[in-house]
Amino acid sequence: MKKYTYTFILCLLISFFSYAQQHKYNALEKEAFKKALYFAYEDNPRIALHHFKQFAVSYPNSALMPKVTYNTAVLLRDLGDIEQAIPLFRKVLYTEYDYDIIDEDDHKELEKEYIVCKNKSAMHLAEIYLDKRDFKKASTYIYLFDQKHKFDHFCGNEHVAHDMYTAKMYARLYAGQQKHQKAIAELIPFMFQNPFADNDEVITLLGRLLETNYSSQELRSAAEVAVYTIKSTGSDIIIDFLNHKVKIERATIIDDLDRYKNFVKSNPLIKKYLSETQS
Template sequence: MRKIVVFFLGFNLMIFAQNNKGDAELEWFEELSEITYEGDYMTAYLGFGQFLEKFPDSELAPRALFNQGYLLRELGRGQEAKRIFERIIEEEYNEYENYGGIMEQYTLYKNRSAKHLAEIFIEEENFVEALKYIKMFDNIYPYKHFCGNELEADAIYTDVMYAKTYHGLGKLDKAIKKLLPHLFYNGLASNNEVMELLSQYLPQLYSNDEVKQFLQEGIQNFKVKDKNYGTFQLLGVKIPVYTYQFYGEGEIEFVSDEGTKNAQAIDEIIKSHPIFEGYFNN
């Protein structure tokens, strides 16, 4: 689940032009961005290096350096990429510099660099170092965005990264609990990787009978807040459940016509969940 970002031109051109004597930097950066977009990663990587040699103090220098790290990863040169991302974290770059364009608000150099480093260390199965950088991008240099969809996607990404790391450290219980809040698709961001990991991790820690038992307990203790919202507690994790998450599966309400908890509907949505249906069909 790579959150790949490469800094293309994405820059306030008017401000840059006003603050600089010429447009040579801008034109060159734009050319290298286009080369990157076309997939010629080696040429782009070398070009950004030459750009940094000629314009080390350019306002575009942090973007060029980050792009080099990204390109090294794409070229399979993770060790060199690590050194660049570690350097970015040590630099005094403006984390909330205007990204430019409509997809992102801020450059978030350190947040994105820490994410790359965490991914690289997971690939290397160095889970202690991975956890260090996950905590860094989660707590010290958090993701910022104006859009709820992007914030939710980042929250899922973060918990998936925690889960993979805890799994690698042999802490299956913590891995599963990181994933459970995203058990139900909420319409904002895909939870496909959450589903894939849960389907792998649950059988590694629990027997079929154990899973069925804590599911039955969760169904029995389902807390109804209103006809369209409730909470499902599983392994000590409180999971929000909304009826809109089951749009297209018929009308579902958590409160029956008599004003009581609609136990049948709750039982059905839990037992028919793709992660759990197999436990009840055997």
């Protein structure tokens, strides 16, 4: 199955998870919603989009409309129709939904889902405006997903991934505003491999920023400092890179600093800078 944006899959799963709880909805609404989700899950985005749009026409007052609107916007973005997706993401984000009209049994669960969709809508809009290089609007939407409609998840791994994602978004914003040192500071804490989240994009973006702002000799020196100043402080392994203290995930309670030294050396950026000849 084609890999769609993870934000759509997340709301898709949330929709299925709470589906059994939505026993008060009209049976026809539930069936129409389920059909649209089915086609999205089965990698038929255009058919899924058709069914979500039809749902909006047939059941405009449904309590499911925020999720329908959100998923419609995600499908439009995935299909490349950014300009149609934008107002739908904004509609989800800025509409205040009346939870009192929902049966009390479903109230809290559906309210959580609406908050998730607001959070993800702000994330999509932030990405879209960073791509457009409209950094003023991007800054607004980054603030909204990071501070106002905050991410919440029961899984600790998801929080690690989200923290990394947020750092990348701020780094892209600061880089676009020519605040390169602030961008670098956002990314450095995530430069080492973490078992809970893929940091390939961090490495790529951080490498580009470092090589724009420092000489090869400066980066080699920073890499050497990182390798040879590893310290164990209580429960943390700490290195220094460009005057930033970086924590490394401890794999064992044993203070085998040579093991961590090799781990630091294996980092793609550290490895690259150590191998460069000093000028």
